[in-house]
Amino acid sequence: MPQFANYPSLKGKTVFITGGAGGIGAETVAAFAAQGARVGFIDMDRPGSEALTTRLEGDVTFEICDLRDIDAVKAAFAALAERLGPATVLVNNAARDDRHDWKDVTAEYWDDRIATNLRHMFFAIQAVAPGMIEAGGGSIINLGSNSWWEAGGGFPVYATAKAAVHGLTRTMARDLGDHRIRVNTVVPGWIMTDRQKELWATPEALEKHRNRQCLPDLVEPVYVARMVVFLASDDAAMCSANNYMVEAGSI
Template identity: 70%
Template sequence: MSFANYPSLKDAVVFVTGGASGIGLEIVRAFGEQGSKVGFIDIDEKGGRSVADELKTKGVSVAFQPCDLRDIPALQAAFKALEAELGPATVLVNNAARDDRHGWEAVTPEYYDERISVNLRHMFFATQAVAPGMIAAGKGSIINFGSNSWWQASGGMPVYTSAKAAVHGMTRSFARDLGKHRIRVNTVVPGWVMTERQKELWVTPELLEKTMERQCLPFPIEPVYLARMVLFLASNDSAMCTANNYMVEAGSI
C-alpha cells in the first residue's frame, strides 16, 4: 500500500508521548520517514533508546527522553531537554495511554487518580509545555488520542473510558484558546488497534470475529493507519481542521 508524502513536515519538530511501542512507535517512525525532527518520551527507557538508535542509523534526527508521565515535573523537564536538542516543537502528539481492564467495584480513589494521570492529566500539561513555543512560531498542531470505547459504551474499564471521554472536551477548549495563534488541536479516535500489547493480552479469535462483524470495514486496524491520520493532521494539508474528531475505527461506531 502506498501513502502520501507531506513536504510541510520536512524539518518540522515533533514531540510524541509514548513513542517506544505500539501506535506511538509507528507515529515516531512515520514522522522520521517524512524528514521531521522527532523527539519522544516513554517510561520504557530500554525500548526508547533502541528505537532512537534504529532511527539514527536511518539518518533521522531523533531524540529520546525516558519519562514517567505521571510525574508532571519530570514530563516538563523531559520536554525542555528535547527542545534543547531539537528546538521548539510545532507538532505535539499526545499518544501515551494504557487501557488496562478493571471492574468498577474494585476501583479505589488511589487507582482512579493513577488511571487519570496515565490517560488524561499528562495531555494537559504536555500542551501547556509546548504551547509557548508554538505561539512564538505562529503555528502548531496538537493531536490528542481519544478512543472509540466510550462511544460504543464499552464496559470493563470505566476509569479509562471516563478519561478518554474527557480528552474530547479538553481538545475543543484548547482549540478555542489557541486558535488565534494558528495552533490547531484535534482528537484522533482509534478503534481496536492490533498492537502487540493488544494481541498479547486481549485479542482472541472470538473477540476479533465480533469486532470484524461490527466494523463496516471487516479488516484489522493496524497502527500504521493511525500514524497516517496523525501525519495529515500535523501537515499543512489540514490547515483549517481543528476542534474535531478524526475517526480511524473502520466504521465501528
C-alpha cells in the same frame, strides 16, 4: 501494499510525541521520521526507546519520563527542545487501557489512572504551546478512543479519561486558535498493537469485532499514525476542534 503520502511541510519540523516507544506511538515516531521531521519522544521504556531510535533513520531522540510526574514531563520537553528546538507539533499519545472492575476501583486507583491517561495531556500542551505561539502556529493531536463511543465496558476510569480528551481538545482549540494552533483528536478503534494481540485479541473477540466493523480488515497502528501525520501537515491547515476516526467504521 498501501502507498502513503509524503508531506513536504513536515520536513525539518520539530515533533514531540508522548508514549513513543511502542504501539501506536512507535508507528507515529517512525512516520514522522520518514517525513524528514525532527522527532523527540517521551516514554518510560528505555530498552524500547533505544531499540526504536537505533532502527530508525533520521533525527530521532528521546527522554525517559514517567508522565504521571508533571515536573518530570516539563523537564523532558525542555531537554528535547534544547536538542531539537521548540516543537510545532505535539502528539499526546501515551495511555494504558488496563482492564478494571468498577466494584474494585479505589480513589487512589482512580487518581492514578486519570494521571496516566489524561492529566499529562494538558500539561504537555501547557509546556509546548508557548513555543508554538512564538513560532506563529502549530498542531496538537490528542489521542482519544472509540471505546466510550461504543459504550465499551471493563475499564470505566480509562473510558472516562478518554471521553474527557474530547473536551480538552475543543476547549484548547478555542483558547489557542487565535495563535493559529490547531487542536484535534484522533480516535482509534481496536488497534492491533502487540499489547492488544498478547492480552485480549482472542479468535472469538476478533470475530465479534470484525462483525461490528464496516470494513473487513483489522486496523493496524500505521493507519492511526497516518491520520496523525496528516493533521500535523499544512494539508490540514483548516482542521481544528474535531474528531478524526480510525476504526474501520466500527458500530
